[in-house]
Each structure stands twice: as C-alpha cells, then as structure tokens.
Amino acid sequence: MPLFDVYPLYNVTPVSGKGIHVYDDTGVEYLDLYGGHAVISIGHAHSNYVKAVTQQVSQLGFYSNAVQNPLQSQLADKLETLSGCKGYELFLINSGAEANENALKLASFKTGKKRVVAFSNGFHGRTSAAVVATDNKNIIAPINAQQEVTILPLNDVEGVRVELEKGDVCAVIVEFIQGVGGLDQGATEFFEAVDKLCKANNTMFIADEVQSGYGRSGQFFAFQHYDVTPDIISIAKGMGNGFPIGGILIHPDIQSKYGMLGTTFGGNHLACAAGLAVLNTIEEEDLIANVNAMGAYFIEKAKAIPEVKAIKGRGLMIGLEFDFEVGDLRKDLIYNYKVFTGGAANKKLLRILPPLNIEKQHIDQFFEALEKALTYALVEK
Ligand SMILES: Cc1ncc(COP(=O)(O)O)c(C=O)c1O
Secondary structure, three states, X not given: OOOOOOOOOXXXXXXXXXXXXXXEOOOOEEEEOOHXXXXXXXXXXXXXXXXXHHHHHHHOOOOOOOOOOHHHHHHHHHHHHHHOOOOOEEEEEOOHHHHHHHHHHHHHHHHOOOEXXXXXXXXXXXXOOHHHHOOOHHHXXXXXXXXXXXXXXXXXXXXXXXXXXXXXXXXXXXXXXXXOOOOOOOOHHHHHHHHHHHHHOOOEEEEEOOOOOOOOOOXXXXXXXXXXXXXXXXXXXXXXXXXXXXXXXXXXXXXXXXXXXXXXXXXXXXXHHHHHHHHHHHHHOOHHHHHHXXXXXXXXXXXXXXXXXXXXXXXXEEEEEOOOOOHHHHHHHHHOOOXXXXXXXXXXXXXXXXXXXXXXXHHHHHHHHHHHHXXXXXXXX
C-alpha cells in the first residue's frame, strides 16, 4: 500500500541519533539544528530518556484514564515547579493541534461564546478550530470553515479592542514567538494590552507554547518574557523529546467538570515517563541557562555573516533571514555539509531549532558550513 503523499521528502534516511546528531542508513553523521520541527529538546537518545522509557514500557506502557495514574501527577507537579505556573491544572493529550483544539473548546465552555481572534502568519495546527485560527487558507477544508475566527495583524491593539468589545469572542490565541510563520514577535505593549483586554471582556487568553515552550525561548515559556497571565497555555513538541505528548495548563479560575474533556491515549504511562525524563533532564542539566548562553553565542556568530539580513527569535528559536529564498541553501546544507535546518512560511528564512543541550562546537560547525554554502551559492549566482 503506498503512503498518502503529502510530504515533500529530503532523500535522507536517519536510523539512529545521539545528542545533537543523527546517522543515516549508510552511517553518515548529520548535525541536527532542527530537532524534527523543534521536538528534540534534550537530545537524541539521551540516557535518562532511554532508561525511563525502556523501564516504563517493560513495566506498563498504557492504561486508560479510568484508573489512578500517579505518573500524571508527578508530571504535573514537576511542570508546575519548573515552569513557575503556580496553581494551574494540567490536561494531557497527544499533539500540538489537539492541545489548541482543547484550549479553544475550554475557552468556549468557560465563556459561553464561540468566536476566536488569532493573528496573521500564526500557526496553531490542522484540526477543526485550530486550523481556522491558522493563517493559511490552503489547509482549511470546507468542513472547517464553519468555525468563526477573525485574523488580525500582529500588534493591532485597536483591532483586538474592537473585536473583543463586540462581546462574542471566547478566546484570543497567540504564539509569543511565531514558529512556522517565521520567528516574528509582537511588541511588549501589544501582548500586555491584549492580556488586559481579554480580562476586561471575559475572553480567554491562550498562549500557544507548542513550539516556544519548554525552555526554548530562554524562559520556560515565551510568554514569561512579558507581564501577562494566560488563562490557558498549550504545550507539545519538546515535551516528550519525540514521544507524542501534549497538554494544556489551565488557570484555576476555570473549573473542571466530569466529561468536559477526554481522550483515550492522552496521559498514558509511557508518555508520562517520557515527559518526566525530559523535565528531570532540563532541571539536572540546567538546560535553560544553556539555551540563553548558546542562543547569545549563535546570534553573535550570525551577526558576522554579511548575507544574514535579519536575525529573529529568542533563545534557541532563531531565524536567519536572507535576501533570497533559502530552499536551495537548505538542500545544500543537508546534502553537501550534512546539517539539518528548517524553513518557514517566510521563504527567505532559515529556522534554527536545535536540541537545548547544543554546545559551542556544534554552533561553530554550523557556521563553517553556512559560510562555505553561502560562498558556493553566491558563486553559482
Ligand atoms: C505553535 C504551534 N502550534 C501548534 C502546532 C501543531 O502541532 P502538531 O503538529 O503537534 O499538531 C505547531 C506545529 O508546528 C506549532 O508550531
């Protein structure tokens, strides 16, 4: 049976990984500055992770949410401590879209309203309501179009005020650093004004931290660079270092009720073991300090490359913008220099999302490759 052909694929077949590297089926080593869409947080095959997941799967991989599962509470407690989100409650699911879908649903339950405000160039996933909040008409099917979402430009405080004062908006959803869109960020005044407008208008403020969370921005959550208090925080990618797990952190003002949300696989034993290994490693290895140090080092090196026209993002969620489309450069980096990087909706931007335990030597290796690739590309032009 052929696979449904929806992904344009690079001709590389990774079969193993260790730390910042992956190895293909012929043994060639690649430097992974993309982490499979920002998923690899503590590095490939981290010993803590391998041990925790192996031990758990040999003991009990899964049971449903009909019985006690102390691993869920351990995960929630550790997440509360490391994130500093005191008093929030945790609901576990399996992916980023599912996190946002549940966040939007909960906002609608809480407020009794149904319109959503989202922002240009945002990405929130491919499911029912999340996909309509995503600013890409090509991925919205007719069945999704019934969702009521108003998309405003980032930084349009007046637009948000006008929409929220109409009284029918259940949620404002925002990425504090845009991922898929291309690493753009709203202004501090914008985020803080939106937070206040939400509180004044009985609208839930949803921080989509699916990509920017778990330390990647240099704070546990990217919203923590600002003076805001989201009602719901959605998480996924880095949470399981590759094991599918997502969640929403829910402000204590939102009351739970039996049956309100639910899932078969969400919060299963194996997912929790993976999630706990990630949090323990972030703590033990002080990875958020490393994000700040390595992010600063990366940006210093990027500033010395004349072809880099703008540097976007924070921490280890970095975009390098050029004055040409980077598709060929990415291919060159993979095939000739053995380096994985990411692209974005902004075709002129290289997206850099390495594991959080990257070291200076890996960054040096990337810049050596980039300089050579750029020289070659410029000669080719
Ligand atoms: C900010 C953000 N939200 C949501 C999603 C959707 O996550 P998933 O692909 O796990 O459904 C993504 C995926 O790239 C994302 O970057």
